Amino acid sequence: MADAQTKIQHLTWRAGFGPRAADLKRLRNSGLNEFQQRFFKASAGTPSFLEALSNPVEEGSMEDVFPKKRQVTEQERKDRKQVHFEAIKKLNRLWLAEMINSDAQLREKMAFFWHDHFACRTGNALHLQQYLHILRTNALGKFSDLLVAVSKSAAMINYLNSNLNKKGKPNENFAREVMELFSIGKGNYTEDDVKEAARAFTGWTTDYEGRFIFKAEQHDAGSKKFLGHTGNFSGDDILQLLLKEKNTARFIVEKIYRYFVNEITDDKRVNQLTDTFYTSGYDIGKLMYSIFSSEWFFRPEHIGSRIKSPIELWVGINRQLPMQFSDPDAAFGFQRVLGQVLFQPPNVAGWPSGNAWIDSSSLMFRLRLPLVLSAGTSIDVSSKPDDDIQMGKKDQPVRGMRATIQWAAYFNVFKDAGSKELPALLNRFLLQTSTGPSETILEKYSKNDSREAFLSSRSLLLMQCPEYQYC
Amino acid sequence: MLIKRRSFIKGSSLATASLLVPRFLQAFGVNEKVPAGNKVLVVLQLSGGNDGLNTVIPYRNDIYYKARPSIGIARDKAIQLNEEAGLHPALPFLGELYKEGQLSILNSVGYPEPDRSHFRSMDIWHTASNADEYLQTGWLGRLLDEECKNCSHYTQAVEIDEMLSIALKGKKRNGFAFRDPRKLYQASRSPYMEDIIRAHASEHADQTASYLYKTLADTKKSASYIYENSLQVATGTYPSTELGRNLKTVASLILSDINTKVYYVSIGSFDTHVGQDVQQTKLFRQINEALQAFVGDLKKNKRFEDVLVMSFSEFGRRVAQNSGKGTDHGTANNMFFISGGLKQKGLLNELDDLRALRMGDLQYKVDFRRVYATVLQNWLNVKAEPILGNTFEPLRFV
Structure with a gap:
């Protein structure tokens, strides 16, 4: 059976991005119940809007950002793309900072899950920040909303071509993905359902500022047959019909179970949770609460069994070992090398998971990462180019992104602990797995010149071992 | 089945091989090497969407020049292939290969419902999926899954890069990515790592992290295997470009007879929205020089018959130029095959039909997965269907 601190940390890793060094005292001394209550409460409020690009309309001219029909030169187009690219990087920084620093860990983790679920890319920073706000405000609300x-x-209307879906000239992209990936899942609808749903979604588009517009003249108002129902359905009707299907609740619950509890699902639990989720009217907060406050969530087979995604790894390191970067783009560069960049999912199906994150080169880089960060040296690794974003420019290797670890603050956290206690304390704080490198090996490579040297060297050794990749 | 497995992983004559191999290598199972005579594939990825129409220039076609008044390449500048078509002026070495019957070109390659996002279209080429399907494994990764169930070195497919592309990721097996064998080798030899790997193997091999420990141990083993082998063969003079260095690494591995069957290298970016000619010429010159050194090396060592270089890009570009003397994202494209062992040479099919455009774009005529099927079945001698998930009719160029 796991000890109380490991259980509390299990909650912080799964329902958030891991324990914070500054919270160590609380992790050690709180009861699980007390900690849970506080943890959930911290995500209750409404998130602030993360703004990376101010809406130029308020300052006079939207045309500067999106000239409508005016002829633009290639250079102007490029410049504008650059403005958005920079703003998207800024939004990445802003959200990452929330993940690292916010007490509303559950909300940010859920928003991150929804970003993976409703995977979407856009080169328009205004659309993107709006999309992110939707994820964060509804993260623990009703799935239906x-x-x-x-x-x-x-963002989604443009990504999945709803704006090209017109009466008589349907584009089925959104109709297909909303069923396959966002709601009931494959096997629960037919090709005819896709065609009929696409007709119902005709007329959906947006304006430059990202406001939803329904163009009645482009909407196919005729009768449709969908999942056994017949009527003059609108796009909204289709979404409601999908929510009526219990398979939608099941699809979401199963995905949540795999993501937050264990990749190996448990049919009995998934069925129970599906019932709760469906009858609650798709209340996400309630669902998550019932998972995270259950007794079974803390069973040993679930603890330390998940391979951290690159974002989980990165944010987790930053929470455990606070650090600063001279280059504001550093975190962006590391996301690229680690293979997961916020707002750049590989496709509409989202990111891979589990062992799929690991290959020879990614593992070597993950294991070296703590050393690179602590040495304050630069690393010399190029990431794969992304021409959708770089527009043909060559990517610079991640270089000169030196980290300064705030060791003083880290040491301070351990000031009350006796020297004999330290090895076990560090083990428990940094590793969620029941096993790890033996004390003999760790001792061989730890520095013993001073308490500080021991703390820093031992922490880095633990963070370089394969077990650290799990949470 | 037996024959297939053997041809994929095993060398033919153990006796000969072990005589030629230094002792330190014998511990690594020399019988897995790929001796001369076995086929090797080198995939050359042109990232960013190379403009196929200015690569293979249809210089008898008025529509081409009308659509490209300032970036169209004049007939007298192009490297002549035949009456209809020529190559981009920066590819003279490929022109020579063409004359010698060591280059074949397949036009109008693509897939239904083409996607114009670089990332997504590359994803489709890497995973060999349909446009409305999302796979988490690549075609070469699945090749490893199928053919490398019991290999002791996971170095059958190697990417010369710091990150592994999804093309080389399988469900159970992954390819191996590195830029510099020496760096990889050094990185894999930290004493702390060695200690924890050894301890893990003897103490708790069935624990949670065992997948990572296994990957780590494999990495270490493969890194030594590659490093020690790539040291063996000094190769010719290569240009000091990234592609030059990467192809030099590939050649040194091919010539050292390690067990690698597939090499993956990339060059970019071909995303020429603005000022296309300067950028494309620069990149083509690099390709031309690097391939010249590479092919020369293989010929000198009598391995050119066993090596097939296949180039591709995630999409072609629009037929008409844009206002920035560049081209925007398009659809179908051509692929090049370079080898001393081609069965069909030269232009394998007709040039793109510029009269049958679809909203300004070329229409594909050959599904790229037919090319994959060809390479898998006719070159690497493995069954394509389990890897591609469907039957695609192979072509006959190899």
Whole structure:
């Protein structure tokens, strides 16, 4: 059976991005119940809007950002793309900072899960920050509201070509993905359902600022047959019909179970949770609460069994070992090398998971990472180019992104602990797995010149071992 | 089945091989090497969407020049292939290969419902999926899954890069990525790592982290295997470009007879929205020089018959130029095959039909997965269907 601190940390890793060094005292001394209550409460409020690009309309001219029909030169187009690219990087920084620093860990983790679920890319920073706000405000709300809001967001409408879906000239992209990936899942609808749903979604588009617009003249108002129902369905009707299907609840619950509990699902639990989720009217907060406050969530087979995704790894390191970067783009560069960049999912199906994150080169880089960060040296690794974003420019290797670890603050956390206690304390704080490198090996490579040298060297050794990749 | 497995991983004559191999290598199972005579594939990825129409220039076609008044390449500048078509002026070495019957070109390659996002279209080429399907494994990764169930070195497919592309990721097996064998070798030899790997193997091999420990141990083993082998063969003079260095690494590995069957290298970016000619010429010159050194090296060592270089790009570009003397994202494209062992040479099919455009774009005529099927079945001698998930009719160029 895991000890109380490991259980509390299990909650912080799964329902958030891991324990914070500054919270060590609380991790050690709180009861699980007390900690849970506080943890959930911290995510209750409404998130602030993360703004990376101010809406130019308020300052006079939207045309500067999106000239409508005016002829633009290639240079102007490039410049504008650059403005958005920079703003998207800024939004990445802003959200990452929330993940690292915010007490609303559950909300940010859920928003991150929804970003993976409703995977979407856009080169328009205004649309993107709107999309992110939808994810964060609805992260623990009703899934039904979230589904409708994301479906009608400018980012998604453009990404899945709803704006090209017109009466008589249907584009089935959104109709297909909303069923296959966002709601009921494959096997629960037919090709005819896709065609009929696409007709119902005709007329959905947005304006430049990202407001949803329904163009009645482009909407196919005729009768449709969908999942056994017949009627003059609108796009909204289709979403509601999908939510009526219990398979939608099941699809979401199963995905949540795999993501937050264990990749190996448990049919009995998934069925129970599906019932709760469905009858609660798709209340996400309630669902998550019932998982994270259950007794079974803390069973040993779930603890330390998940391979951290690159973002989980990165944010987790930054929470455990606070650090600063001279280059504001450092975190962006590391995301690229680690293979997961916020707002750049590989496709609409989202990121891979589990062992799929690991290959020879990615593992070597993950294991070296703590050393690179602590040495304050630069690393010399190029990431794969992304021409959708770089527009043909060559990517610079991640170089000169030196980290300064705030060791003093870290040491301070351990000031009350006796020297004999330290090895076990560090083990428990840094590793969620039940096993790890033996004390003999760790001792061989730890520095013993001073308490500080021991703390820093031992922490880095633990962070370089394969077990650290799990949470 | 037996024959297939053997041809994929095993060398033919153990006796000969072990005589030629230094002792330190014998511990690594020399019988897995790929001796001369076995086929090797080198995939050359042109990232960013190379403009196929200015690569293979249809210089008898008025529509081409009308659509490209300032970036169209004049007939007298192009390297002549035949009456209809020529190559971009920066590719003279490929022109020579063409004359010698060591280059074949397949036009109008693509897939239905083409996607114009670089990332997504590359994803489709890497995973060999349909446009409306999302796979988490690549075609070469699945080749490893199928053919390398019991290999002791996971170095059958190697990417010369710091990160592994999804093309080389399988469900159970992954390819191996590195830029510099020496750096990789050094990185894999930290004493702390060695200690924890050894301890893990003897103490708790079945624990949670065992997948990572296994990957780590494999990496270490493969890194030594590659490093020690790539040291063996000094090769010719290569240009000091990234592609030059990467192809030099590939050649040194091919010539050292390690067990690698597939090499993956990339060059970019071909995303020429603005000022296309300067950028494309620069990149083509690099390709031309690097391939010249590479092919020369292989010929000198009598391995050119066993090596097939296949180039591709995630999409072609629009037929008409844009206002920035560049081209925007398009659809179908051509692929090049370079080898001393081609069965069909030269232009394998007709040039793109510029009269049958679809909203300004070329229409594909050959599904790229037919090319994959060809390479898998006719070159690497493995069954394509389990890897591609469907039957695609192979072509006959190899």
